[in-house]
Amino acid sequence: MLRRPRRNRTSPAIRSLVEETHLTPDHLVNPLFLVEGEKVKSEVKSLPGVFRLSIDEILKEIEESMNLGVQSFIMFPAIPESNKDKTGTYSYDPNNFYLEAASTIKKHFPECCLISDVALDPYSIDGHDGIVRDGKIVNDETLEVLAKMSVAQARAGFDILGPSDMMDGRIAAIREALDDNDFSDTGIMSYTAKYASAFYGPFRDALDSAPKVATDIPKDKKTYQMNPANKQEALIEGELDTMEGADFLMVKPALNYLDVIHLMKENFDLPIAAYHVSGECAMLLAACRNGWLEYEKAMPETLLSIRRAGADVIITYFAKDYAKLVGR
Numbered sequence: 001m002l003r004r005p006r007r008n009r010t011s012p013a014i015r016s017l018v019e020e021t022h023l024t025p026d027h028l029v030n031p032l033f034l035v036e037g038e039k040v041k042s043e044v045k046s047l048p049g050v051f052r053l054s055i056d057e058i059l060k061e062i063e064e065s066m067n068l069g070v071q072s073f074i075m076f077p078a079i080p081e082s083n084k085d086k087t088g089t090y091s092y093d094p095n096n097f098y099l100e101a102a103s104t105i106k107k108h109f110p111e112c113c114l115i116s117d118v119a120l121d122p123y124s125i126d127g128h129d130g131i132v133r134d135g136k137i138v139n140d141e142t143l144e145v146l147a148k149m150s151v152a153q154a155r156a157g158f159d160i161l162g163p164s165d166m167m168d169g170r171i172a173a174i175r176e177a178l179d180d181n182d183f184s185d186t187g188i189m190s191y192t193a194k195y196a197s198a199f200y201g202p203f204r205d206a207l208d209s210a211p212k213v214a215t216d217i218p219k220d221k222k223t224y225q226m227n228p229a230n231k232q233e234a235l236i237e238g239e240l241d242t243m244e245g246a247d248f249l250m251v252k253p254a255l256n257y258l259d260v261i262h263l264m265k266e267n268f269d270l271p272i273a274a275y276h277v278s279g280e281c282a283m284l285l286a287a288c289r290n291g292w293l294e295y296e297k298a299m300p301e302t303l304l305s306i307r308r309a310g311a312d313v314i315i316t317y318f319a320k321d322y323a324k325l326v327g328r
């Protein structure tokens with residue numbers, strides 16, 4: 001035999017010499033769930049090990065994470081029902097605790113990268129990412145709210161905004177509003193190919209943000225989030241987001257969409273982010289808790305697969321655990 005691929009697998013030193021994919025804590029983003037109040041730390045039932053945190057606890061979490069080498073965070077708010085309405089006005093209220101928390105975080109940790117969530121669902125009594133009228137999600141009116149929300153978030157100190165709403169034209173609307181208000185340095189990580197997935201369950205539990213059940217409210221997000229059967233369509237979204245001024249293109253979820261991550265990496269020059277979503281993490285945790293998989297091996301292999309598919313950046317609830325495992 002002339003060709004023996006096993007020769008390059010002989011020892012750890014040789015294996016590391018020919019290792020093709022590298023994943024370090026530098027590539028990871030740690031998601032945070034913010035709640036109002038103080039000294040709150042309540043575990044998300046469907047996502048063990050992940051907590052809803054008040055700002056004082058969030059500061060501790062950020063410090064611990066930064067010490068492990070994970071310096072980027074994406075923060076989501078759990079908004080009390082009493083602050084929700086049809087058009088999400090609380091999202092740009094100057095007294096909004098999410099915006100206050102962002103300012104506090106950037107004051108304590110100016111060197112961290114803080115990413116926001118731009119969408120109506122945490123603030124909407126209907127639980128949708130856009131404004132609901134006559135049983136429909138109205139696109140262009142939603143853009144006006146998203147633009148106001150974005151300027152408020154930039155003002156609060158977020159480094160990068162994360163529009164997760166999937167309305168048409170939102171990146172252009174947000175970019176224009178930011179530039180008009182002197183926030184030309186605030187970046188946009190667009191949820192470019194976000195699918196209408198069954199894997200967001202634990203996240204919606206954490207924020208209590210699932211679409212409400214009523215006859216005049218669409219029961220799912222299929223008129224704005226993408227059909228899991230489609231791949232070509234991700235290229236259309238990618239082209240639009242690139243032209244409209246996005247700084248990152250995201251694919252979400254990650255594991256069931258590794259082919260889409262690969263496709264985006266091949267077709268666009270912008271950095272590609274992948275969101276390893278709550279349901280994907282919950283699945284692995286459940287198997288590990290049952291003793292069916294070994295966490296310390298299955299978790300890094302999973303994250304590596306997302307990176308190998310082409311993700312430059314990975315948002316994952318396992319960010320800190322991965323950093324602990326591999327060191328800095």
Ligand code: PBG
Nearest residue numbers: 119121164199200203277278279
């Ligand atoms: C909503 C939003 C969702 C997630 C991030 N932003 C849920 C949804 O679209 O219903 C899901 C993240 C996760 O499951 O970890 N704007």
